[in-house]
Amino acid sequence: MRVAYWPGCVSRGFTPELHGSMAKVAPLLDIELVEMDRAACCGAGVIAEHNQELADTLNARTFALAQQTDGELMMNICSTCQGAQTECQQRLDANDAYRDHVNETLASEGLRYERGLTNKNFLWLLVEEIGLAALQAKVTRPLSNLRVGPFYGCYIVRPMDQLGIDDDHPRHRYLQWVIEALGGTVVDYAGVYKCCGFPIITMNREASLRQAGRHLGDALDADADCLVTPCPLCHLNLDLQQPLAEKVIGRELGMPVLHLPQLVGLALGLEPRQLGMSKHVVRPASVIDWSAAVVGARADAQA
Amino acid sequence: MTRSLSGYTLRLRRFDPESGKGPYWQEFKVELEGHRSVLDAILKLRDEVDGSIGIRCSCRQAICGSCGVRINDKPGLACHTHLERAAQAASEGSRVIQVEPMGNMPVIKDLIVDMDAVHWKKIRRVTPWLINKQPVPEREYIVSHESMVDVTQSMGCIQCGACVSDCLSMEVDPEFIGPAQLAKAYRFVGDPRDARQYERLKDLAEDPHGIYDCTHCWMCIDACPKDVAPMSQIMRLRRLAGSEHQIEDRNNGHRHEHAFTENIARNGLLHEADLLSDSYGGKLSPRAVPVLLGSLPVILRALMRRKITLGHALLHPYRRRYKDLRQLFESIERRERRYELNLYVSGYDGAEPAQAAGNGPAMVATGTSGVGAGQAPREEGEDI
Structure with a gap:
């Protein structure tokens, strides 16, 4: 399927391995990425806090650019983009007069957003468009014996109504389902749906790092080999800042954190280096052997 | 039956x-x-x-x-x-x-x-009563319906403590003032009869456990049985403190928000290396230096692993694609009236809400009173 692809900012900034691994994984899943290279930052909730209309206009601009492509829908790879964009889209779609007002601003660029765009995170697309059975059928290196803790990121699980999470779309279970489809073992721990702390890193550094450290520690206590997240901002606090979080909570952690496309890529047979796993601050030594095998798979002879 | x-x-x-x-x-x-x-x-x-x-x-x-x-x-x-x-x-x-x-x-x-030990104590912290504008009229204050609509959502709070129960900021910082409490604060900050809007905002912005200690996790929005959306009220408090009153707080709250917005106007996509230092007032600011030094071990490790390249950290490879973006920022920020749409107040056009994230109707309109086309333009410095 062809999708209007919105990689977000951080996947091309401090977590380049996310954008890189998505590009490697997409062809294996028959996803054709039409990259939206003129779209701008979603505002991550911060611009909305500064000026709501500005955030809504920036995202309406992104949606309009997506509608100019021939993609079936828009796909993002960032929980924060999903949440911030959905919030803006809810306002734009709810009120014709407001949408017209925002479109007036976009007219100078020749853009116009029409109500009702579908915007799905890669996680949702995996389950709802590709399907778990089809995903499972593509697995060449099952993640047997690999104990994976899901870490969603707030913006992709709350508010449930706004994100369309209901009995028919239990999107707050998808990460667990994907881990299982890839052959891994889901680790349930206290932090699955909690906040990584990143939004307050410049305002209350200690509380922010304590959040990250606590969830990593809880995952460690539950015997997780690694975490997986669809959110690059969470990845910043959980991986890049993990050495600092260790200091705040006074505990060694060494918990590798994988981006969702990396976990999928490993199971689809890609090599760790192709997936940029050498770029992580916490080396995923418990996940992969640098001779390129998945640790779990190595332990499971028949896999 | x-x-x-x-x-x-x-x-x-x-x-x-x-x-x-x-x-x-x-x-x-x-x-x-x-x-x-x-x-x-x-x-x-x-x-x-x-x-x-x-x-x-x-x-x-x-x-x-x-x-x-x-x-x-x-x-x-x-x-x-x-x-x-x-x-x-x-x-x-x-x-x-x-x-x-x-x-x-x-x-x-x-x-x-024990609601008293946490919830009520913190409610008292936000001065939960009206401080009258002077002179007090002989009879009642006359305020327009529109000027009170804005605070109706926060007035819906029944003080059950559900949002406090699962607040993720409070979990790691027990001194955080709290979601119900800050929603209550907005109830008075947004009240046109209150005389102390600036002082209330200044107090809540300067408190290290105040409005900028909220981690924006949406937990309180899902927890609330009355659709008060405490986090949205906290964002309104931040918007008023920062954008309207230009309160420069000691927690870098407004500075971060300003640095973020300016970063996107300049670069189109976030340039993280600039954001960190700018949120503290610039690379050489006394606030930034200790943080940058403290972060040095992880910055070096990220450079060593080629997660970040020096070129990328100093320059921004995507900036030139977005040179027209600033015009969009300025055209909106120059407006005399700041547009804010609160769907709780305005409701949804038509019977059915639009598709939520692409899977059909999933939202319930809870609006009680429409305001014109649903927009609630705030007059800057509106005084009633």
Whole structure:
């Protein structure tokens, strides 16, 4: 399927391995990425806090650019983009007069957003468009014996109504389902749906790092080999800042954190280096052997 | 017509401080109709099985806010949760309804928490009363309907504590003022009759545990049984403190928001290396230096692993694609009136809300009064 692809900012900034691994994984899943290279930052909730209309206009601009492509829908790879964009889209779609007002601003660029765009995170697309059975059928290196803790990121699980999470779309279970489809073992721990702390890193550094450290520690206590997240901002606090979080909570952690496309890529047979796993601050030594095998798979002879 | 009774299993968290024992779980069976509430079931158990079960309740119709508990790991009102719905939401198809006391507050007994020690103490912290503008009119204040609509959402709070129970900022920083509390603060900050908007905002912005300590996790929005959306009220407080009153707080709250917005106007995509230092007032600012030095070990490691390249950290490879973006920022920021749309107030056009994230209607319009086309333009410095 062809999708209007919105990689977000951080996947091309401090977590380049996310954008890189998505590009490697997409062809294996028959996803054709039409990259939206003129779209701008979603505002991550911060611009909305500064000026709501500005955030809504920036995202309406992104949606309009997506509608100019021939993609079936828009796909993002960032929980924060999903949440911030959905919030803006809810306002734009709810009120014709407001949408017209925002479109007036976009007219100078020749853009116009029409109500009702579908915007799905890669996680949702995996389950709802590709399907778990089809995903499972593509697995060449099952993640047997690999104990994976899901870490969603707030913006992709709350508010449930706004994100369309209901009995028919239990999107707050998808990460667990994907881990299982890839052959891994889901680790349930206290932090699955909690906040990584990143939004307050410049305002209350200690509380922010304590959040990250606590969830990593809880995952460690539950015997997780690694975490997986669809959110690059969470990845910043959980991986890049993990050495600092260790200091705040006074505990060694060494918990590798994988981006969702990396976990999928490993199971689809890609090599760790192709997936940029050498770029992580916490080396995923418990996940992969640098001779390129998945640790779990190595332990499971028949896999 | 008779309604059929169904059997439900309730798993209650028990704790009696006088017993000298720690908390424990106890399972009970109860027969009731599925449309009856979790509170009905607990009261039936207390009346017929175990008189020592402790729960606080009064109105039994989601008005008094007394029976806040956690049901299946989510905060809510026991009287406002149907048994059948709770059984369906139980973990892994067990149908066992798990009820425990609210979080972030000390437990007094069983399902009763000490609201006074946390919730009410923090409510008092935000000066929850009107400070009149002077001179006080001889009779009542006359304010326009439109100017009060803005605070109606925060006035819906019934002080049940559900949002406090699961607040993730409070979990790591018990001194955080709290979601219900800051929603209450907005109720007065947004009231045109209040004389102390600036002082209230300054106080809440400067407090290290105030409006900038909220981690924007949306937990309180999902927790609230009354659609108060405390986090949205906190964002309104930030918007007023930062954009309207230009309050430069010691927590870098406004500085961060300004640095972020300016970063995007300049670069189109976030340039993280600049954002960190700019949020503290620039690379050479006395606030930034210790943070940057403290971050040096991780920055070096990220450089070594080629996660970040020096070129990328110093320059921004995508900037030139967005040179026209600033014009869009300026055209909106120059407006005399700042547009804010609160769907709680304005509701949705037409009967059905638009598709939520691409899977059909999933939102319920809760608007009570429309304001024109649904927009609630705020007059800058509006004085009534």
